[in-house]
Amino acid sequence: MEEDGSESYTEGESLGGFIVNGLDVYDGGDVSASKDVSDDNVNFDEVLSTIQRSRGLTVKWEFEVDMLAAFGKDLELCMKAICALYRQQTSEEKVSKGTFYSNQRGFSQCDAFRGTTLAEFLTDGDPQGEVKKSVKELQEHDRKGPELCRTLATHHSKQLYAI
Structure with missing residues (x-):
């Protein structure tokens, strides 16, 4: 107040x-x-x-499990999730494609390089951007890209649900 x-x-x-x-x-x-x-x-x-x-x-979603179910059905939602995680990374982490801080924000250490690279593609390099690529463009860019989006979104579901 x-x-x-x-x-x-x-x-x-x-x-x-x-x-x-x-x-x-x-x-x-x-x-x-x-x-x-x-x-x-x-x-x-x-x-x-x-x-x-x-x-x-x-x-x-009322529960995290509802969000996870949506990830399984909606690839575009998974792509948006990757971009949301990317926006949580610090600028240093974005530049290095790594994780320096244990702040429970953004990609985990083991996912930082792949997630940042994927997010940079999805956002056309805009560090604060939204998804600018279609599912088809992602598939053409990397045939394993859609599955990586789902995997990373699912792996970081607790953080995404909190966001």
Whole structure:
């Protein structure tokens, strides 16, 4: 809560809009209007659902296993996951294609070179970029690329779910 009584939220990292982490729900409206309703009468699931619908936000997965199932069905989602992991790497790690810090962010040491190389291709070298390549382009670039995307996304699923 800020000094003027308004609330400030930030939206977390996303996988191309598939995951919403945090609630960026304050729209500048009157925060005091909700004070008239007692906590006993509030159904948070209903309130969140209403807010998310009005803002066009969706929560794709209730559990990590749901996200893993989606990885198995959607290669483009796996490609977005690789880019999300890449954005978590420090600039030094991106340049060296390695992992220097045990911060549980980005690729693990054993996946850093392959993941960074793959992410650089998918983003056309933009260190903060989104996926710019299609599944077909990935397959043409590296016939094992799609499977690597799935493997890395699955391996880093705990981190991706947290993102």
